[in-house]
Amino acid sequence: MSKFNRRDFLKLTAAAGGSALAWSGAQALLDPKPALASDGRLTTSAQDVIVPGVCALCPSGCGVLARVADGNVVKLEGNPMHPINLGALCPKGQAAPELLYNPDRLTGPMKRTGERGAGKWQAISWDEAAQLVAEQVRAARDAGHPESVAFMHGDTRGQQRSFFGRFMQAVGSPNLISRESLNVAASKMGVYLTQGVYAQPAYDLENSSYILAFGASLLEGGSNPQRMISGFTYGRRGRSNRSKVVVIDPRQGVTGAKADEWIPIKPGTDAALALGMANVIIKSNLFDSDFVHNYAFGFEDFLADGGKSRKGFKNFVLENYDPRRAAQITGVPATTIARLAGEFATSKSAVAVLPGKGGLLNGGIGGVYAAMAIYMLNALVGSIEAPGGVLTQQYFPVKAWPFLPADAVARKGLQAERVDGAGTVFPLARHAYQAVAERVLGGYPLDVLFLYDANPVFETPGGQKFVQAFEKIPLVVSFSSFMDESAQYADLVLPEPTFLERWQDDYIEGLGYPGIALRQPVVEPLYDTMNTGDFLLKVAETMGGSVARAFPWKSYEEVLQYRLSEIGADWETLKELGVWLVPGYRFAKRGSQRWVDEVVGRDRLNSPRDGHFDFYSRELYALFGAKNKGALAELGITQMGDAVSMPHHEDAPQSGEAAEYPFTLNVVTLMSLGPKSEAANMPSLQEISGMTVGETWDSWLEMNPEAARELGLRDRDVVWVESPFGKVKTKVRFVKALRPDVVNLPYNQGHTALGRFAKGRGVNGLELLDPASEPACGLASFTNTRVKVRGA
């Protein structure tokens, strides 16, 4: 075919007859207008407004600007004023209109009529719902057991968290349980036991020239991915001052691929690597002598009360963590460990980043020791509260809640043991989310259980236990916008509007300086939904008495206006901008009053708040120092004496014998599907979920090709993945950049409910995990389950 011109083409269309396709083509040909001009006229909506909000599809909490065209949300952009995302927006935020207009959203409050889980529901009014809840809560209080009211929640920041706290305080229950034991608690605990602040640190990545990320899945599914991406790429804005990023993770993932160096470490051995590095830094005298000697405790050997000599961190590390030993434990060559140590200690500034969700720390108490060891690297090189190092997150002062009148029932209830066993069964835990089911089945009586942004049946290892536990609870209330795995076993489902339709504020975390962002109804709520804050106000009002007196507000919007009345921005300004901040982090000077009050030692409960960073954890010593070998073993600690109070390597207790179950299972959070159940029901996110391996709308098992071939498997073979706790069937995909003794399953597939796009897609890897909680800190055991793989 040398030349194909219009005339030939016309002949062709004539031959094709009257097919619609040909006809439209012919019409185009016959059109008299010239084709070679961009003369199309642009038309658009009659009314176009931009309304700010805050995304809620991951913990980053990016500011968004919603384009509302003729009353419909048609597009989201990042809010350039919001310092976390600076105008950018990830695929989850971009796909949010699929959440708002999702065909599977619940359209109003419902009451269960059939058997629990049978899917028989009856629509009720919000007044009836409030009545039902109020009655049950009042009955619990009348019986003198307000602690039988429990509230499990996922990500909630800003005033809502403290609002829930106030509600539970007014009711008189200590059982407000955060999901953090599933993800960030190990990191927070590591900071608490060393720096004495129970919080995730903020990282000053912009001023860092060396970023050492431990299993942090920094750019994909960590605890604050967009913040990390912003910091990470800032370091790559020009070549002369490009920062170096080293990722330590058994799986390379996108983060490791984008980093300058990837260290495939044996899972659960991060402590040994950090301590091996500490050994080299100390031996080479590259540590910050001023910090470790003047603002830290326990670096050198010291004399304890009674004159007994105690070993300090320096000698402990020098004696026990020679890089050669660390190499044996971690599988990372000693020369690499020494080189990393040298690079880390001589870069100005260097920062070691703790894993959030997606990390490999949560295997046992060893995970907490690992977090301590990693965090101490920052202390060793003087990166605590220093440019390019770690910062302490600051918050706006908000107006205090009005005085809550004491109430005898509540006072007694608040003293009760928590249903999750935090502080009792799990001595160091603040929250043990996944343990609630076990404890309820073990006899802790609950009358009411609220689930806010909580889908424990799906998102905890062995989550089916929650289905049994719900049987023992007279009233389970879910606030989910979708009929998720947990909501379908609830008694009441009281859907909350999506983040584009509700009032809520959010603290901006990750930059150190204080900031507040505001969610507002970008469009009127589509359905008969209610903000959970408004619902709780209604419940309080219905209950009357002291609970009602604790909540003198008419709406949750009013609550926000009250609490945020002193941040320096009036309500209209906050609504218009969507954010309010005081940019510029104020560093506390070492040893200053602010250092002591806010930065080092602030949250310590059992040890001095003296502004000294603990290399030898006095908090751990106070709790565990007097325990004997047997008691320590129960907590998962095999060491004795001073080692108990210092970070050290503990072999993570593995479920499943290595001979039978050769692979450690790692359930990884993806950028696309993220950590929240509802994202799995957004079709665009399903479509792009398997980008790294070319999969779509499905699960896959990532496996090193050598390891897979040894089992006779080919790429894309269907396999059984089996642990001592269950088995799932999926497709194996070869991933070269993965340790041969680790396999990965993506999180947020395998839903059995939720909606048409999520249900029945792939498998839920959490079903394979050991449902037991880690005994000291109440962490979910996410990464110490072994599996075997065989062809199906």
Place this chain on the structure above:
Amino acid sequence: MAKWSMVIDLDKCVACQGCSIACRFENNTPAVKPDEAVAGRAIRWNDVFPYPVNAGDEATGEYPNVTTRYMTRPCMHCENPPCIKVCPVQATFKDEEGLVHQNYKRCIGCRFCTVACPYAVRYFNWREPEWEEGMENFLNPDKIESGGVSEGPAVRPKGVVEKCTFCIHRLKKARARAAAEERDFRPDEYVPACVQTCTGKARYFGDLDDPNSTVSQLASDTRAFRLLEDVGTHPKVIYLQEG
């Protein structure tokens, strides 16, 4: 006249796919049914993928020294676009600002262009695009249409080929705004949706003819390269290589 060009810094790209989805919502590309997606018929004008495509097994190097790369790929808006030459109905053409247009009213769905394009960035509508009940609410109401012209982002019918337009409707809007405000249009008043949303701030957009623009300065960076430079298409999407 500006010569529109995009620079993508692969050192800053974190393969988040924000661009893919921003593009989808800006340009009304449908999320196809799962089985269609599995069959490789998903329509994402700006796709992100590992390179080589089967990186899992074919990535460079052997464990543990494995290099994995990711690419992101819009239409290159070539200076010398092969797609134009094969189009029998002149549905696709390049304008004086270097944008390669697609007129859906003229397209007859022959798919010659999808074969001719060496970058595989032209997508065919195998089926009538569908949105589940209620989800059509979020469609972008912008529409370039008059007489024999239809250039989106209004939904395209079954049987036509569609492609990245560098969000030309945004350009038209920006121009209209400038005209309404009785002032000159500046090239920095317009960026495509993928550039605006880029989480890693890896994308730059502007006028390649302006020697002071960011894109023209980056275009002469030592890291700059274009895809398949040797085939003579002269792409106006310029990549900066990693590290």
